[in-house]
Amino acid sequence: MRSNRKYDSEFKQEAIKLVIDEGRTIREVESSLGITHGVLKGWVQKHRDQQDPVKVHHASVEAELKHLRKENERLLREREILKKAVAIFSTDPNRYSGS
Numbered sequence: 001m002r003s004n005r006k007y008d009s010e011f012k013q014e015a016i017k018l019v020i021d022e023g024r025t026i027r028e029v030e031s032s033l034g035i036t037h038g039v040l041k042g043w044v045q046k047h048r049d050q051q052d053p054v055k056v057h058h059a060s061v062e063a064e065l066k067h068l069r070k071e072n073e074r075l076l077r078e079r080e081i082l083k084k085a086v087a088i089f090s091t092d093p094n095r096y097s098g099s
Helices: 009-020 026-033 039-050 053-091
Strands: none
Touching: 009 026, 009 039, 009 053, 026 039
């Protein structure tokens, strides 16, 4: 099913920014904005083709760095939780075994 819906250039630019500048996935942005599947990919590719390669690389590196920092924070929190769990279980190993 094809949609003949037309999007103005401002809407397209804002959608592209969500992908390039904020590091969100194309599918995520399409879903949240109600854009037909696959349309945004074309907009992003066209935008990248028109941009200075150095600028595009810098933006994608910045987005990846932001994503990795966020993931690192999550992993550090998980590690702290696991360290606390190990400490609890190693002080009294029979406490939670049901024996």
